Every structure is written in structure tokens, then in C-alpha cells.
Amino acid sequence: MASVLQIGDRWRAQIRRPGSKSISKTFDTKKEAEQWARRTEAALDNQKVALVTADITVQELVAEYRRMREELGRPIDPATNTHYMLEHLAEDLGIERVNDLTPQRLVSWAKMRKGQGAGGYTINMELSQLGTVIRHTSGFLRVTLPDVVGAARPVLRYGQLTTGGTRRTRRPNADELARLLPWLDKRNKAIGDAVRVAIITGMRRGEIARIQWGDIDERRRAVLVRKRKHPRAVEAKDEWVPLLGDAWEIVKRQPQSDDGRIFPVSREALTDAVTAATRALGIPDLRLHDMRREATSTLREMGFDREARKAITGHKSDEAHEIYVAVTLESLHDQYAAAQGTQQRLARRRRGTDRQS
Numbered sequence: 001m002a003s004v005l006q007i008g009d010r011w012r013a014q015i016r017r018p019g020s021k022s023i024s025k026t027f028d029t030k031k032e033a034e035q036w037a038r039r040t041e042a043a044l045d046n047q048k049v050a051l052v053t054a055d056i057t058v059q060e061l062v063a064e065y066r067r068m069r070e071e072l073g074r075p076i077d078p079a080t081n082t083h084y085m086l087e088h089l090a091e092d093l094g095i096e097r098v099n100d101l102t103p104q105r106l107v108s109w110a111k112m113r114k115g116q117g118a119g120g121y122t123i124n125m126e127l128s129q130l131g132t133v134i135r136h137t138s139g140f141l142r143v144t145l146p147d148v149v150g151a152a153r154p155v156l157r158y159g160q161l162t163t164g165g166t167r168r169t170r171r172p173n174a175d176e177l178a179r180l181l182p183w184l185d186k187r188n189k190a191i192g193d194a195v196r197v198a199i200i201t202g203m204r205r206g207e208i209a210r211i212q213w214g215d216i217d218e219r220r221r222a223v224l225v226r227k228r229k230h231p232r233a234v235e236a237k238d239e240w241v242p243l244l245g246d247a248w249e250i251v252k253r254q255p256q257s258d259d260g261r262i263f264p265v266s267r268e269a270l271t272d273a274v275t276a277a278t279r280a281l282g283i284p285d286l287r288l289h290d291m292r293r294e295a296t297s298t299l300r301e302m303g304f305d306r307e308a309r310k311a312i313t314g315h316k317s318d319e320a321h322e323i324y325v326a327v328t329l330e331s332l333h334d335q336y337a338a339a340q341g342t343q344q345r346l347a348r349r350r351r352g353t354d355r356q357s
Contacts, residue, residue, distance in 0.1 A: 059094030120163030202295030
């Protein structure tokens with residue numbers, strides 16, 4: 001990025017590039033400085049493109065993709081799935097030249113991943129990530145690379161090496177929560193209470209670990225969740241979340257922390273604690289993120305309509321929201337009994353009206 005600054009009676013142009021030493025030059029006029037900056041940046045860009053030849057490997061392309069994300073202001077968080085998928089791709093296919101990749105090579109790679117225990121959905125996600133790296137980075141670097149991912153997809157699907165994801169419906173039951181929460185309390189009361197809030201509000205682990213005392217609205221019993229996740233938006237948005245029912249009392253009983261957070265724990269600590277608890281207690285296939293499904297489903301069972309539920313959970317689309325609705329057989333029995341009771345009350349009311357007439 002070039003900058004032109006006036007230094008006394010002269011003008012200095014300076015160019016900074018990530019990972020490179022800055023260069024600068026001073027001129028008599030601002031126009032001369034700007035022209036030099038434009039010419040120099042163009043030369044640097046052309047030099048960078050020249051370095052990216054047909055011999056570029058997958059590992060090098062992944063590194064360029066990471067740098068591109070940083071330059072765009074969207075660095076890859078080391079704790080995200082994207083980071084881990086890029087790590088896998090660089091490790092498995094790193095030495096391969098991108099131009100030498102073929103559908104047959106990707107089939108052998110997918111079979112290797114399957115042998116390592118990866119499911120069809122996981123392989124499909126990693127394949128999609130490879131396609132994203134090739135597509136966006138080649139455009140950014142102004143080079144032409146083959147769409148080998150698109151060419152390989154039909155045969156991978158036909159061979160059942162890639163599959164769509166199955167919808168997860170796991171929710172904790174009352175017995176599991178009665179065992180899980182006390183276990184968490186004994187080791188860290190803040191984590192136990194944070195999970196309780198997640199069960200009621202459906203807030204994500206990062207949101208719970210981020211909320212601040214200064215963002216509490218006493219009158220409305222709500223908390224401002226800053227930079228709440230927003231699909232396909234570069235800038236996350238701040239949103240008010242109501243602390244329904246016991247969630248308000250749980251938040252209010254937390255001690256003041258040094259850093260101003262209501263729950264002074266990391267999101268990783270929340271996940272690790274729930275994982276450790278389920279293993280210690282023998283609770284199968286239960287994750288922290290399942291509490292978000294529990295909250296969404298419970299709100300539905302309590303009669304909250306879809307728009308009200310989305311306002312609480314932060315879902316932006318109906319499709320994303322419905323993924324977190326899991327109907328249990330018990331809830332269907334409860335709904336039937338409630339509906340049956342309503343019908344009986346209406347029938348009694350009608351009989352009373354008939355007798356009066």
C-alpha cells in the first residue's frame with residue numbers, strides 16, 4: 001500500500017508490503033511522488049505474478065491463499081475448520097504441482113483420507129476447500145489454473161467417496177444435563193453456568209465467552225453480543241440477546257472479573273470441559289454446540305414462532321435455523337396432550353353454552 005506524505009517542502013512516497021521491507025523515495029512535487037508509487041507498485045505486482053509459474057505446488061498455493069486472506073483483512077483463525085483443512089491439504093497434496101493434479105489423483109487422495117477414518121462429508125468439505133483455494137488465489141495472482149476439483153466431483157460422488165452431510169439431531173436429555181452440569185460446576189462454576197446460559201439462549205461459545213458486564217441492559221434483561229456471527233458478511237454485527245428466564249439470574253450471580261467479561265473463560269475451555277465431562281460420565285456423542293440445538297428446539301416447543309426464535313439465536317435464514325430444530329418423540333406426546341386438553345376445554349365450553357341456550 002503506497003502513501004504520499006509532505007515532508008517540509010518535498011513529498012515522500014512510501015510503499016509497504018506484508019513480509020517485505022518498505023521502500024520510499026522523495027520528490028519535489030506530489031504528482032511525481034504519486035506517479036513513482038504507481039509505477040513501482042505495478043512492477044512489484046508483475047514481479048509477484050512472474051514468480052507464480054506453472055510449477056506452483058499445492059503447498060505454495062495454500063500459503064498464497066493465506067497471504068491473500070490477510071491482505072483482504074480476513075486472516076484465517078488458527079482455531080477454525082478452514083485452518084485445519086488447509087493444513088491437511090498442504091500435508092497430503094503439498095508437493096503436487098497444481099497443473100499436474102487429475103481426477104484420478106484426487107480419487108486416490110480421497111481413498112487415502114477414507115482409510116484414515118475421514119467420512120464422505122469431511123472429504124467433501126476438504127475438496128471444496130481445495131477448489132476455493134485454486135479458484136480465488138489464481139484470480140488474485142492473475143494466473144490460470146485448471147478446475148480439477150470440478151472435474152473430479154462426478155467420479156468421487158459415483159464412487160461414494162464424497163457425500164452430503166447428514167443432519168445432526170442430537171440434544172441432551174434431562175438425565176444427561178442432571179449429570180453434566182454438576183460435573184462442570186465442581187471443576188469450574190463459571191463454565192457450568194456458561195453452559196446453562198447456552199442451553200437457554202442458544203448463544204455460541206464465542207459469544208458467551210465474549211459478553212461484557214458493560215453491555216448488560218438491566219431494564220430489558222438483555223446483553224449486547226458484539227460482532228455476532230453473520231453469514232457472508234465481512235463485518236459482524238452487534239445484536240441484543242434477551243436473557244430469558246433463569247439465564248438472567250445466572251448472569252447476575254456471576255462475580256465481577258478483572259477483564260470485564262461475564263464469563264472469563266475461553267471458548268476452547270468451554271468445548272474442552274464439555275468434552276471431558278461427556279467422556280468421564282459416559283455420555284455418548286454429545287457436544288457443546290448441541291446446546292444451541294437444545295435451546296432452539298425448546299423455544300419451539302414453548303410456542304415461540306420462527307421469527308422470535310431467530311431473534312434469540314441470531315440465525316439469519318430460515319434454512320440455517322431449521323437445522324437447529326430437533327423434534328423429540330417426548331415433545332410430540334406433550335404437544336398432543338396439550339392439544340387434546342385444549343380440545344376438551346373447548347368441548348366443555350360448547351356444552352355449557354348449549355345448555356344455557
